[in-house]
Amino acid sequence: MTNDGLPRRPLEGVRIVDFTHVLVGGYCSLMWSSLGAECIKIESSARRDPLRSRSGRAAAQDRTQGQMSVRRARGGLDEFGLNKRSITLNLREPRAIELAKRVVAVSDMVGENFRPGVLERRGLGWEVLREVNPGLVYISMSAGGGFGPDREDAGYASVFAAMSGFSSMWGYEDGPPVLFRLPSDMCAGAMGAFVSIAALVRARRTGKGQHIDLANRETLASYLGDAFLDYSYNGRVPARRGNRHPAWAPHGVYPSAGEHEGGRWITIAVTSDEEWRALVGAMGAPEWAGDPRFEHVEGRLANQDELDARIGEWTADQDCFELMERLQAVGVAATPVGYPEDVAASPQLEARGAWREVPLPNDEGTTRWFSPPWRFSKTPTDILEPAPEMGEANHYVFCELLGMDEDEVEQLSAEGVIA
Amino acid sequence: MIKVEDPAEGDPARAVPPYAGDIEDRERSLAFMHFNTNKLGVSLDIESEQGRELLFELLADADVFIEDLPPAEAERLGLDYASLEERFPQLIVAAITPFGSTGPQRDYRAEDLNLYMYGGDGFTNPGALAYDTHPDREPVKLPYAAGEAISGTSAALAIAAALLVQPMVGGQFIDLSRQEAHVSVMHRFQMRSYLTGGIYETRPTNKHAYGDCVPCADGYIVVYAAQNHHWKMLVELMGEPEWALDPEFETQAGRAARGDEIQRGMEQWAKDIPGEEIYRAAQRLGAPIGRFLNLDEVSTSEHERARGFFVDGYHPIAGPAEYPIQLFRATEDSPQFRRAAPLHGEHNREVICGRLGRTARQLDVLRQSGVV
Structure with missing residues (x-):
């Protein structure tokens, strides 16, 4: 007291x-x-x-x-x-x-x-x-x-x-x-x-x-209440989804540069077409990203395998921490996969x-x-x-x-x- | 609990499939329906001054205000604690944000995927069989919105504690960081290993020497048999096959050294036996062995039926269903299904007229001007 x-x-x-x-x-x-x-x-x-x-x-x-x-x-x-x-x-x-x-x-x-x-x-x-x-x-x-x-x-x-x-x-x-x-x-x-x-x-x-x-x-x-409701309302036994989201794309974990026993990875979640355009800008507007299939979320969801492969090619030789800063600066949700030493050194947590x-x-x-x-x-x-x-x-x-x-x-x- | 949504689109969860009956409709999103069960719903444009005034009137009579606006947005709208404190001294204000309301990264954007991978134990998953099957793939996030529910549970816990002390100290600010919730709940074990021993597990090493996830005739079983007494039970369960009676397997170290061999022996034994049979026989011996149940199997299991985990609910548009909400049984206050998740603006009249004393005509004017 x-x-x-x-x-x-x-x-x-x-x-x-x-x-x-x-x-x-x-x-x-x-x-x-x-x-x-x-x-x-x-x-x-x-x-x-x-x-x-x-x-x-x-x-x-x-x-x-x-x-x-x-x-x-x-x-x-x-x-x-x-x-x-x-x-x-x-x-x-x-x-x-x-x-x-x-x-x-x-x-x-x-x-x-x-x-x-x-x-x-x-x-x-x-x-x-x-x-x-x-x-x-x-x-x-x-x-x-x-x-x-x-x-x-x-x-x-x-x-x-x-x-x-x-x-x-x-x-x-x-x-x-x-x-x-x-x-x-x-x-x-x-x-x-x-x-x-x-x-x-x-x-x-x-x-x-x-x-x-x-x-x-x-x-x-x-x-997992929503998944159970899928069974209850729709009679469907829901399947595993990996890292994908039912309404957003791209939404995944992509390889990045750097040495680590578990690999280095960057996570990216794009929740709107506006954020997609920001991501395209950050990538330097490569030709593939101008494909009309990727313009709206419906097309991106329907073509995720290709989308993820393309983004993975772009992220693969970049440092995940630098990439986080670049993507955050344009309003795209991106973070590295954080290992204990990263969490321990986080300036935010400090x-x-x-x-x-x-x-x-x-x-x-x-x-x-x-x-x-x-x-x-x-x-x-x-x-x-x-x-x-x-x-x-x-x-x-x-x-x-x-x-x-x-x-x-x-x-x-x-x-x-x-x- | 009064949920406040914007009048145009409503909660973004309303646009997340799957939908009840597979009919795309903002009133049928299962994610929205599950996580908003038992709430009232009003639609208020908090960008407008009138909308904010109505919100403030609601706050005057509230114990808790929960919001998850980006910190800068909350400040711009005058919904941050510094702006609310003086006017509502009894109010507990809980801000649930990706990184907390202070610090150099407070304005960073992050969704569930990003936060779990950045703060949680994404670097360890998958391990065991899922890793061995696809060692070249990326780490994989928690299913569905589980990461958000984990952060939400931490927030609920803090809010309950603030309510306990509210009669003595009045309102206060709770600044909950979802990143920190992930570190606290999901990352803690590996973090301790790192901070005190300098090492931790990653995907290739996140497993026991044997056991964990083992394929059986109709799915997978989970086997924990690290300690000697558990190993003895497992050997008995497998019918004492000759390979398992190797004297070297009598010690934990001996088994660990030849874990792969044990794993292959177990796979050979389990591959033709249904999971339920193995699980029941194992539990009779007291061995910690279970099955990876699919959701239909959980929904129909005798155990959950007996416990009443699934509760009959009814939604005015989607109709009846069983809701998985009774996650504890209490002698006074077990969770109940009192009402379905609110339709968009369903309780505008009840709340704005009934509680805030506006007339039906005033409500119409608010509607026409888009405030409600």
Whole structure:
């Protein structure tokens, strides 16, 4: 709070009991913690968040095991734990369940992404916790949702993305589908953060909490609503479109000059005949571009193979960054395909303060993390605290919030309850 | 939610095929119909002073104003936060723009394709089988308008947070950059690898040593079998073929070293078996294996039927259909189909007369002058 008692962050004063782990839940609660909520991560040494073991030395191990072609990422929890607190509770212990309920009683929200039924079996399901805290918002995120015949499915990102229909729509028209891997977790997590905060707004207004059952599959399916309507209204099973757009041409990714393992590419999207004329001008008005077939969008859409080949010939020996500037100067939407080093060096992101230098645990220096994608004028969100060590907030939560005495906490630690 | 469109053409999404019934009509664009379900619609010429005044009257009674004008356009029209703040202190103003409302590239043009490729993880896609099939082709964007929906979800999340704090601090400006939304959601994993390890995946390397996308009798299955216990399940699922019992395959490193061999063995095994059969058998064992479902298969799946993801909707021109909108179930507020996307200017009377108190005659005059 500021001196005048006003919150500094949008979710300041919101306390969240965070049972989430790995990426769907991790990204969701990273949004909560970045928005200023007091996000209390529940872990135990018996069941660590797998994100904890991905950093530093473990990442090097991953590399020697070589399962993924590239896996040196530091990080999981170093990044997904930013701004969070951590307490340890061994949920196999009935006394830990009682403590978890007491924390829930003084909180606003519970978030979890176990397989459906796991927390219920531990005695921490919605029906129990709503009695503990009637204003509670409780969000459960799982691959297929909390009910339905496939609810128990093992749900890794690439699996639920394929089962959502999303992956079958992604790819070249004449090629196999594209595997949608880890970012699909972030998509589902962002949806979870949105829906839960919206429920919190309602709870603040009415005093009434609720349980939300969010299916990751359905988040991804909802992105393709227009394609599903094509089936529903027209009985058509939509096909993959590659990079093409149903109403605009040219609309594609073209080769450009420069060395890179993945190639260098420029993207161009022309949304009107006026922009087409601007592009023709930028190309130096070559003879082929004067072909009347290309004058209007209908003709360009009908002759896209030839159009794309011609544009690709023109872009192939040009630098994609210079080409972006030239095309932007005449009002044509064009950007390079951005590799991590390009994004890291972006003058736009730098000017907008999109990066934060944050210390790493164990005095291992600092690293840059990416801020949330928005700027609030009155309650700016920020990355303030590095990820917590396990149990870092045990004293704060058990002694200060719940009023337990230190001896009791120590005793429960020794007995493997707060552990 | 009152959607404001210009009276001449309306939202450009109205001109995007496919159309309901394949009839080209601005009231039948499926993209427009999906993304505008449950909204009211008015048509207002915000280039005219009268049109802007009507918009301001609407803002006086609103909690949130969402706009996606180029930043310079918003300023020219007096719809930027600096111009609105004093008059509407309670108003949350959310600008959703390609690059944000500040910075050296704020006026650059970019569509979904450009933004996904520039800020998202376009450099990694396609990987796996789609890359191996066409290694010489270009990176490929997210399907349909998914990239826009991803940015929109980030905006909705920020707006909900601003609404939570609105009773205490009043209105404020939310400056959402779609480029940053792509970096945050889509690029994050590779970015962390680059920033902390100096390396990342590209199309040729965006895959596991084996698994991922495997052709089967009637489509493709997705296989994740990196860890030892998953590998054991996979071997059992395949009926313990002799090649898979090679002692070298007992460790992750051993399997990774001969991933191509494993992939060929899996392809041989899967090629004559329907995907549904493999998926069901795998899930019975607890193995994270699924199918690449086509949209008709999702639409008719027992799971989505049981969950009610598809909701009956009715559009006054396009007629009835199932809308894929119930993406979560809540004890209080599950998403519902309350009304179809608005026809162009459908609620002009309801909003301009009903809410802003204009008479029918005044509305006629506004119509004749092209303001509405």
